[in-house]
Amino acid sequence: MSPVLPRSKSVTDPIDALLSAHGLRRTVAARRVLGWLLAHPDTSYTHAQLQVALAGEGDAADGSALDRVTLYRLIDRLTQVGLLLCRVDASRVRRYQAMPSSVHAMPHFECQSCHRDSPLESALQASADDLDRAAQSALEALKALGYQGMSLDFAVRGVCADCATGAATAAAKG
Numbered sequence: 001m002s003p004v005l006p007r008s009k010s011v012t013d014p015i016d017a018l019l020s021a022h023g024l025r026r027t028v029a030a031r032r033v034l035g036w037l038l039a040h041p042d043t044s045y046t047h048a049q050l051q052v053a054l055a056g057e058g059d060a061a062d063g064s065a066l067d068r069v070t071l072y073r074l075i076d077r078l079t080q081v082g083l084l085l086c087r088v089d090a091s092r093v094r095r096y097q098a099m100p101s102s103v104h105a106m107p108h109f110e111c112q113s114c115h116r117d118s119p120l121e122s123a124l125q126a127s128a129d130d131l132d133r134a135a136q137s138a139l140e141a142l143k144a145l146g147y148q149g150m151s152l153d154f155a156v157r158g159v160c161a162d163c164a165t166g167a168a169t170a171a172a173k174g
């Protein structure tokens, strides 16, 4: 058995944590958009629908309505980093929803030599969309069959680049 390192859990707001983890600024607007979509995980929205939904929701809280351009940019950004799932519907309109949490379970690499567990997000950047799509369709297929409460963990096991080149081994011996 390889040792399991405890994963530190942040005590901050989960939405803030998600934004930070994906390199986004924790603006009021970003919190509202992501917060709304996470609160309605099974609904997909067009830009227009989202704008209407947020306009009704945010006014009392901070008095600022999200303008269209800001909203569009935010949605693009959130989609780029994989927090939102974008689909084109039958009428060729883009619809957005929160990326199911089970899908963007971070791919990670477990080294069988040094037992380090490292995130693969950047290493797999180029295929991140394909992985998300594959995971998404697998989960949807299972959901259709009646499976529930699924989560998905994408772990790759092997020997990391450091160990493979002997650097980590040499350091451990020295």
Ligand SMILES: [Zn+2]
Pocket: 111, 112, 113, 114, 115, 116, 159, 160, 161, 162, 163, 164, 168
């Ligand atoms: Zn290693």
